Amino acid sequence: MDNKTLSIVSYITIIGWLIAYVMGKEKMDSLLRYHLKQSLGLGLVSLAFSISLNIVASIVPALSFLGIIGYAIIVLWVIGIINAANGEMKPIPFIGKAFEDKFSFIG
Template identity: 70%
Template structure:
């Protein structure tokens, strides 16, 4: 697989990220490294967001409407996939800038 396809795959669950990371480890270019960082960062934000929302909902069930904010994270996933498919190194909105220089193990 080429790096563009691996960049797209990196956004599709943790298994997709692992496949992209290990398959492209030797021949990784800046596009793949960039999207590996973005997708890993988005996964971490998504997990943290879901934990916080679940705690808030369990404490105050009236806040159940906050669960719909998870759709915003889904939109960010789709935007990341679109950027990877276009070969663009654009950050994911709101969170992407934070992850551009993080995760040194990626490269």
């Protein structure tokens, strides 16, 4: 697979991220490195949001409607895939800038 395809695959769950990281490790370019960082950051934000929402909803069941905010994460995920498919190194809106200089193990 080429780096553009691996960039797209990196957004598809943690298994896709691992596949993109392992397969692209030898021939990693700046596009793949950038999208690996963005998708890992988005995955971590999604996980933290899910855990915190479950805690809040178990304490105050009336606030379980906040789960609708999860759709915003899906929209950010789609934006990341579109950016990777177009070969652009644009950050994911709202949270992407925070992950541009993180995760130094990626490269």
